[in-house]
Amino acid sequence: MDFPTIIRYAWLAYDSTRPIKRISDISAMVSTNHVYKIRLEDGHNIIAKLSYFGTYDNFVEDHQIINVLGNNLPVRYENFLSRALMKGNQLFFHRFQNDIIDAWVVFFRPIKIKKKLPRRLDLPHIEKLAKEFAGFHKSCHLVRHTLPNTSKNMTTDINLLLEEVDDRFPKYKDQIKEQCEIFLNNTHRINVRGFDKIPVFVDWNIGNFSVNGSGKFYSRWDYDWFRMSSRIVDFYFISRIVSNVGDRTVFTYNVETMMEDRFIHFLKAYHAIYPLTRPEVEFIKEAYRFFLLNYVIREGNYFFRSAIAEQLQHDALTHHFKTIDERFKVGKLLKALDL
Helix, strand or coil: CCHHHHHHHHHHHHHCCCCEEEEEECCCCCECCEEEEEEECCCCEEEEEEECCCCHHHHHHHHHHHHHHHHHCCHHHCCCECCECEECCEECEEEEECCCCEEEEEEECCCCCCECCCCCCCHHHHHHHHHHHHHHHHHHHHCHHHCCCCCCCHHHHHHHHHHHHHHHCHHHHHHHHHHHHHHHHHHHHHCHHHCCCEEECCCCCCCCEEECCCCCEEEECCCCCCEEECHHHHHHHHHHHCCCCCCCCCCCCCCHHHHCHHHHHHHHHHHHHCCCCHHHHHHHHHHHHHHHHHHHHHCHHHHECHHHHHHHHHHHHHHHHHHHHHHCCHHHHHHHCCC
């Protein structure tokens, strides 16, 4: 597909009076989404994101929530989230459809980036990060009632997987159905429906945000897995950030990072500022199971580039699902937090 031409069509629909000088592809080479830097003839830059992952309606809904969140967060985070461009009194989206593809485009103001965290964190970094996540989650909780409604939740996503599994994964359908049943039963037992829903960005690898010189959150981008859910949904990727091996270019989504002392160190520092409840800690394992079921199995082929999707799904189906209950010891976390 000639994606730059779709970007040009989208910009013409947005403002045909400001010609484009050039378009540069700045995409990460992991997902199927495409990100472009647009240089306008007037000297200004705009960021364009083109996606065909998920559905157009969910894409619009998520970005509407994010834009309201960006406006309503306390002043400490006024420049933390990149803002989508508006036309008139609405966010601007461009949808391109033909016999080959259904794709959509949104434009963003460029966001300033300061420091990236080191690939492997030391304990002071982990403590600072825990304080930042606790503060950010508290702020998201503070404004949660001002945000637009969301149409998706974990149960609807799992039900969609169950509808597709026979056709898409015939070899592993029984295993996937069993994991879905375990997830639904355990979340019912924990009463996850009673948890407060806040904005969560799920994918918190260190390439998706920057910090200032004192280690405080400075800017955040990449909203592909954004949703309204429990704050616990963010914790699996946090465990990967603080893990002993650190950030990696070759990766798998294993459970062991949540059992490391470094993650417990994070939890204790976070808990001191924004206390966790016993049911929330019990839910950490099920949030990880949901991550594998939804983002790796159900959506992996659409989001990740094909070779990466195949490897991650293979890892989950042949190893990770089998080790969740064996290797995740919730008692270790509960004891560390005196719950």
